[in-house]
Amino acid sequence: MKQLATIFAVFTLLLSNAFAETPSGDDIQFLKDGVSFSLPADWKIISDEPVGKDGHYFSAEHNTEDATGVITVTWLNAHIEPDVVIDSHKKNMRAADIYQQPGIEFTAIEPVTFAGRKAYRSKYATLVNGDKMEGEIICLNCEGKTISLFMQSGLDDKKATEAAFLQLEQTFGCREE
Numbered sequence: 001m002k003q004l005a006t007i008f009a010v011f012t013l014l015l016s017n018a019f020a021e022t023p024s025g026d027d028i029q030f031l032k033d034g035v036s037f038s039l040p041a042d043w044k045i046i047s048d049e050p051v052g053k054d055g056h057y058f059s060a061e062h063n064t065e066d067a068t069g070v071i072t073v074t075w076l077n078a079h080i081e082p083d084v085v086i087d088s089h090k091k092n093m094r095a096a097d098i099y100q101q102p103g104i105e106f107t108a109i110e111p112v113t114f115a116g117r118k119a120y121r122s123k124y125a126t127l128v129n130g131d132k133m134e135g136e137i138i139c140l141n142c143e144g145k146t147i148s149l150f151m152q153s154g155l156d157d158k159k160a161t162e163a164a165f166l167q168l169e170q171t172f173g174c175r176e177e
Helices: 002-019 082-095 154-169
Strands: 028-032 035-040 044-049 055-062 068-076 104-106 112-113 119-129 131-142 146-153
Touching: 028 044, 028 112, 035 068, 035 154, 044 068, 044 104, 055 154, 068 154, 082 104, 082 119, 082 146, 112 131, 131 154, 146 154
Parallel strands: none
Antiparallel strands: 028 035, 044 055, 055 068, 068 146, 104 119, 112 119, 119 131, 131 146
């Protein structure tokens, strides 16, 4: 009976490993200036460029029909208080043409944990081309950088965007260059 239980336990372990979610070899792998993460293969990079000598801008969108998901990661090579950065992002978003007509509503900035690190977040809701969009801005300090992460999606694409953002968080790394 003990052998049967052992065989069952080994079999269960093998099955769970076989069906465990692991990042695909085709996933987007990002590594620049000590910042690293991955996104699912069905996302497409729309921008990946330095911001002068002081930072970087990366943006990707969900690459499926009628997808609305966008994920953006930016950083500056300086230590700036995350709540100050989020307030600046909120001000810039309120002034952006795309959000002018419908307006944009933000939640208060709150402390959160992102990839095991102390961070701050503000969520928002708006309309873009008549579609309701929800998003969040997360900001943290890491190894001399101030990193901002944006996730935005429509309601139809929300689960796929949240799954991609979760993958980004689970694979996120930051080290000094």
